[in-house]
Each structure stands twice: as structure tokens, then as C-alpha cells.
Amino acid sequence: MSPQKTKELLANSLPCVVAMEGCASFHYWARTAESFGHEVKGMAPKKVKPYISNQKTDANDAVGIAVASAQLGMTFCQVKTLSQQNIQAIQTSRKWFDRATTSLGNHIRALCFEYGATIPFGKKSLRESISYFISPESSHLPIPIKQLLMILWQ
Known part of the structure; x- marks a missing residue:
């Protein structure tokens, strides 16, 4: 239907x-x-x-x-109001986004490590290291990997 x-x-x-x-x-x-x-x-x-x-x-x-x-003892779920559903959507999206950004950060660290460039754990370390590794002055990574990291970082 x-x-x-x-x-x-x-x-x-x-x-x-x-x-x-x-x-x-x-x-x-x-x-x-x-x-x-x-x-x-x-x-x-x-x-x-x-x-x-x-x-x-x-x-x-x-x-x-x-x-x-129709079964005796069946439990039923509560219908969420629109505002309750909005709050749930925001909370689950926040959790997803947090996991996704952590995963992406770990992926970036692993890519850099493949080329001998290490990045300490933590968001601040990641931000500082990526800024350095993708800069024109840095020679740690090949240009195609720098370009990939720029896309991933954005």
C-alpha cells in the first residue's frame, strides 16, 4: 500500500x-x-x-x-511525540558522528604511520600534526597522500 x-x-x-x-x-x-x-x-x-x-x-x-x-502479557512501546523523536535523532546522530570522527582520525593516523609519520593520540595532536604533514614545507609524505589527507581532513 x-x-x-x-x-x-x-x-x-x-x-x-x-x-x-x-x-x-x-x-x-x-x-x-x-x-x-x-x-x-x-x-x-x-x-x-x-x-x-x-x-x-x-x-x-x-x-x-x-x-x-492480542496476547496476554504482551508489552507495547510508547509512541514518541515529535519533540521526543527530534531529541532522540539528535542524540543518536551525535553518537554516530563521534564514532565516525574517531574512526576517521584513527584512519588518518594509520595512513600517516604507513609512511613513517606518527601522530600522538588526541584531537589537538591530530590537528597540529595534519597541519604540518599536509603543509608544503613537509617532506614526510608523498604529494598524492598529502592530497588524500587534505580531502579526509576537510
């Missing part, structure tokens, strides 16, 4: 329980369903998996989600 058809279905249906498996767009669709008066029950995929039989298809998934949502 296209997103537009899904919205039309939610808009034209009487308020009911909408059970969903938690996925990348869960909170968006949950808020959309709630805006049309539906009660949303979201479940973690690992909670739904035991109720899906046969091969993984959309139809089998839908049946499994429906059965799982």
Missing part, C-alpha cells in the same frame, strides 16, 4: 486498534494513526517474530502482528 493510500485508510476507518511492529517509521505512522483517533499498539520485532509462521511475507507479518497484539 502506498503511503497516501495508508493515510486514506486510516482517515476513513472508524477508530480501532492499530497494531504495528516497531520499525524505522513506526513513530510517524503511530502519530498519524492517533491523529485519526486510532489506538496504536507498537511491538518490538523480537516480540512479534514467534507469532509469524511460514515464510516472511507482508501478509504473514500482518497475521503475526495481529496475533501478537
Whole structure:
């Protein structure tokens, strides 16, 4: 079903329980369903998996989600508000960016070390060393590697 058809279905249906498996767009669709008066029950995929039989298809998934949502003791996830989702997106992006910059710094150190140029640990040492190694006065690294480091550093 296209997103537009899904919205039309939610808009034209009487308020009911909408059970969903938690996925990348869960909170968006949950808020959309709630805006049309539906009660949303979201479940973690690992909670739904035991109720899906046969091969993984959309139809089998839908049946499994429906059965799982009716089970006694099933735990459901809270629908995040837009501001809660914004905060989560910022936090997870910050963590990703921090890991990515650490990884890139380690990659740059390793490249330089391949040519005998060592860079001490720490952001300040990396910044100072790269400035020196890519400068025209430095003869530690070949020009193609200096150009590569300039791109990576930017």
C-alpha cells in the first residue's frame, strides 16, 4: 500500500486498534494513526517474530502482528511525540558522528604511520600534526597522500 493510500485508510476507518511492529517509521505512522483517533499498539520485532509462521511475507507479518497484539502479557512501546523523536535523532546522530570522527582520525593516523609519520593520540595532536604533514614545507609524505589527507581532513 502506498503511503497516501495508508493515510486514506486510516482517515476513513472508524477508530480501532492499530497494531504495528516497531520499525524505522513506526513513530510517524503511530502519530498519524492517533491523529485519526486510532489506538496504536507498537511491538518490538523480537516480540512479534514467534507469532509469524511460514515464510516472511507482508501478509504473514500482518497475521503475526495481529496475533501478537492480542496476547496476554504482551508489552507495547510508547509512541514518541515529535519533540521526543527530534531529541532522540539528535542524540543518536551525535553518537554516530563521534564514532565516525574517531574512526576517521584513527584512519588518518594509520595512513600517516604507513609512511613513517606518527601522530600522538588526541584531537589537538591530530590537528597540529595534519597541519604540518599536509603543509608544503613537509617532506614526510608523498604529494598524492598529502592530497588524500587534505580531502579526509576537510
